[in-house]
Amino acid sequence: MLNRREFLTRGLSYGSLLMLPRVSWAAGDKKQPGHRTLVLLHLRGGNDGLNTVIPYNDPLYRVLRPGIGIGENQIRKIDKNVGLHPAMGGFESLWKRERLAIVQGVGYPLPNYSHFRATEIYYSGEPEKTPSSGWMGRALEARPSERPLRAVAIEKEKPLSLASSAPGIVSLTNFKQFQLPKEARESIAMYKEFLALGGERAAVAKRALEAFKVAEKIASLRPVRGSFYGSLGQDLSKVLALLQTDLDLEVICLSLNGFDTHANQGPQHNGLLAQLSNNLRAYQDLLERQGLGDRVCTFVFSEFGRRATENLSGGTDHGSAYPAFVLGKGVKPGLYGEAPSLENLDNNNLRYTTDFRRIYGGLLKGCLGLDPKPILGDHAPLELLA
Amino acid sequence: MEQRITGRAAVGHLLRRAGFGVSPSDAEAYRKLGFAGALDRLLDEFDLEQPKDAPTFDAYEPGLIQQLWLDRMVRGRSALSEKLALFWHGHFATSNRKIREPLLMWRQYKMLRQHGADRFPELVARMSRDVAMVRWLDGNANRKGQPNENYARELQELFTLGIGNYTENDVREAARAFTGWGSRRHAFVFTKAFHDAGEKTVHGQKGPHTGDDIVRIVTSLPACHAFLARKLLRFFSHPRPRANEVAELAAVLKRTKGDIRSALFFLFRSPRFLGAAHQRALVKSPVEVIVSALRATGGIKTPLWAHGSLERMGQILFQPPSVKGWPAGTAWLTSAGMVERVRVAQRVARSFPDAAEQIIDVAFDNEPPTTLAKTLAGLEGPERTARALASPEFQLC
Structure with missing residues (x-):
């Protein structure tokens, strides 16, 4: 872990580049009250929620899933009705330590079954229209700030969830890609001269210099070591590196691929849930050991769940409602919402019981101190955070 | 009076804005023509025949269409056509990420390049039939009795009028007018059975409107002229155009029934265009x-x-x-x-x-x-x- 002194000495070794105009990464933000960093993890492909948070006491579960249903003695029971998939020891531990909230039956009216469109819906927070901004993008606009870096996506391209007119949003796959080539030194000198010209020129120069400063900052980061593995582990090591700095980001986005389990679901889903649960547990542990537990809240979602009935290839097809997870020290733990009915299905799909915008609202309120209504419309926020 | 640039600097500025800058091989020719002559030549080049497509076209390779267009921007003649096509591409923003058919995206680009300087109402009518656009904004899902408002909304919000210049009712009714405007494979298809031929009221006008009527109605509104004028100025002239600049250009659009060529001519010939405040005022994309x-x-x-x-x-x-x-x-x-x-x-x-x-x-x-x-x-x-x-x-x- 990089403490403040180490950070400063390492920073100074970048020599003349630091003669850039002083930037206050977070402290200068008198406008906004403190916030928690919101970490958004998208399980891409559509997670099979019914095998993740399992209604083991409902006889219909075995009827719907004669082949791929999880054996009762393997299920990690967390209350008298539901239990977690056997691979989720990490989440069971987080549940016992009261760090986990599980929201059941997440979805929205007239569900869409296309990966592309459903992802757009979750990222824009607006199921009814063609997306042009992200829900977090709008949140950042609602919280004007002077910070040069506010949101990071550990992705190749900026996700729609961060589409915004607000600056300070970056997508990256590794920190080194921001390494300034040595010619950048001269560029920075040129922009400083430009700054002196005033007027429009100065506005351009200011923006450019800030951008170089942000690049330099990101390039100085190193992924945090820990008991992480797999692509999620690699991404979480980068998330932790970002969380450990004085950047005080408002949101970080990342995703884990592979949940589109149409055939022979067992081993694939097993591996993914293990990766999810083990890595997030290690990550949450590390955060709390470093005293950052109160500063971060992590939300795990998918673009849809999967069909209640299994298919003939030992897997499941695209579905709708599923359980979402919220992790963190400041989270009010427990089960939220109503488990979707296994009897009253919508063409073999689970009917949603909690609109996802209620979770978003609760996160906007609890993490960023925002009124969700102008951003998401009228959906009573879930009080997820203390 | 603001200082104006002249001579070589004026020509250079024009070619940077109305294209992607002069190249060493055509610099002399443009400079000899002077500013007015250079502008005439740029506008004449609109009429040049479109470059032929590459002989084999792999419909599934998105990188190819990007390469083809970039090559045309770099070495093609008629830089203004390409620059204008880039403007329209950003305006009628359609993404191949959803369409997943480079061929359809390429056709949209070719249409924009060929007709980008025509009258705006005609361009919008063509765009309403463009298969990539139909698919992008869910035209095939828009049917009588189950309207899909996507196109009707974005047409008014983003393509012609801007927020605040239409009502939800206008969107609903316009959606009905576009019912049946769909596609089958790579062709635009109007399916009468899906079309709601009933009476609609859009922007105060009543009638059994079709999609073409909607295009005609919205593009003749003053809000459309102002909206388009501002967009053109922001792309070709200055990031913060003054209200009177917008009004003047809007008046030209109104007078010429939305003729883009005339609008560009007016914009580039405006005294302000050569003023010091407009030099290097735009950040290059x-x-x-x-x-x-x-x-x-x-x-x-x-x-x-x-x-x-x-x-x-x-x-x-x-x-x-x-x-x-x-x-x-x-x-x-x-x-x-x-x-x-x-x-x-x-x-x-x-x-x-x-x-x-x-x-x-x-x-x-x-x-x-x-x-x-x-x-x-x-x-x-x-x-x-x-x-x-x-x-x-x-x-x-």
């Missing part, structure tokens, strides 16, 4: 950075690194981030974008190490600003070239 750098050094082919570079700078052709298109101005100057702009300068300088004087000639009209001249002093070869291309002035147009 990533595409403009790479294309202008290649043109200024005499490059003729788009290098393979261009694709990754454009992605890092935040602009993948045929894949705008949303129907709103791309950001503009200083929003392009992101951290990844700035690092990449420095790298672009280095890469081009490696391929064209002795191009510095050429760049100073064509990109700076042989009068480099004092700041630039100072930083170039004492530098030679690729270092000098890279410095010129990485300069703040080169990022502006």
Whole structure:
């Protein structure tokens, strides 16, 4: 872990580049009250929620899933009705330590079954229209700030969830890609001269210099070591590196691929849930050991769940409602919402019981101190955070 | 009275705005014509026949259509057609990420290139039938009795009028008018059985409107002329056009029934265009950075690194981030974008190490600003070239 002194000495070794105009990464933000960093993890492909948070006491579960249903003695029971998939020891531990909230039956009216469109819906927070901004993008606009870096996506391209007119949003796959080539030194000198010209020129120069400063900052980061593995582990090591700095980001986005389990679901889903649960547990542990537990809240979602009935290839097809997870020290733990009915299905799909915008609202309120209504419309926020 | 630029500088400014900058091979010819002559030539080139497509067209390779268009921007004739097509592509922002058919995206581009200077109502009518657009905004889901409002909304919000200049009712009713406007495979198809032929009221006008009626109605509203005028000014003239500039250009659009060619002529001929405040007032988009750098050094082919570079700078052709298109101005100057702009300068300088004087000639009209001249002093070869291309002035147009 990089403490403040180490950070400063390492920073100074970048020599003349630091003669850039002083930037206050977070402290200068008198406008906004403190916030928690919101970490958004998208399980891409559509997670099979019914095998993740399992209604083991409902006889219909075995009827719907004669082949791929999880054996009762393997299920990690967390209350008298539901239990977690056997691979989720990490989440069971987080549940016992009261760090986990599980929201059941997440979805929205007239569900869409296309990966592309459903992802757009979750990222824009607006199921009814063609997306042009992200829900977090709008949140950042609602919280004007002077910070040069506010949101990071550990992705190749900026996700729609961060589409915004607000600056300070970056997508990256590794920190080194921001390494300034040595010619950048001269560029920075040129922009400083430009700054002196005033007027429009100065506005351009200011923006450019800030951008170089942000690049330099990101390039100085190193992924945090820990008991992480797999692509999620690699991404979480980068998330932790970002969380450990004085950047005080408002949101970080990342995703884990592979949940589109149409055939022979067992081993694939097993591996993914293990990766999810083990890595997030290690990550949450590390955060709390470093005293950052109160500063971060992590939300795990998918673009849809999967069909209640299994298919003939030992897997499941695209579905709708599923359980979402919220992790963190400041989270009010427990089960939220109503488990979707296994009897009253919508063409073999689970009917949603909690609109996802209620979770978003609760996160906007609890993490960023925002009124969700102008951003998401009228959906009573879930009080997820203390 | 504001100082105006003249001569070589005026021609250079025009070619930077109405194209991607002069190239060494055509610099002399344009300068001989002078500003007015150069503008006439640019507008005449609109009528040139479209370049032929590559003989084999792999419909599934998105990289190919990006390469083809970039090549046309770099070495094609009629820079204004390509620049205008880029403007329209950002305006009617359609993304191949959803369409997944490069062939359809290419056809949309060709239509925009060919008709981009026609009358705006005609362009919008064509766009309403463009198969990529139909698929992008769910035209096939818009049927009698189960309307899908996507196209009707974005048409008014983003393509013609802007927020506040239409009501929810206008959207609903317009959606009914577009029912049945769909596609089958690669062709536009109007299916009468899906069409709601009943009476509708849109912007106060009653009738059994079809999609064409909606286009006619919305494009004749004063709000449309103002909306389009502002967009054209922001792309070709100045990031913050004055209210009277917008009003004047809107009046031209009204008078000419939306003729884009006339609007551009008026815009470029406006005295303000040559004023000091308009010089290097626009931030170059990533595409403009790479294309202008290649043109200024005499490059003729788009290098393979261009694709990754454009992605890092935040602009993948045929894949705008949303129907709103791309950001503009200083929003392009992101951290990844700035690092990449420095790298672009280095890469081009490696391929064209002795191009510095050429760049100073064509990109700076042989009068480099004092700041630039100072930083170039004492530098030679690729270092000098890279410095010129990485300069703040080169990022502006």
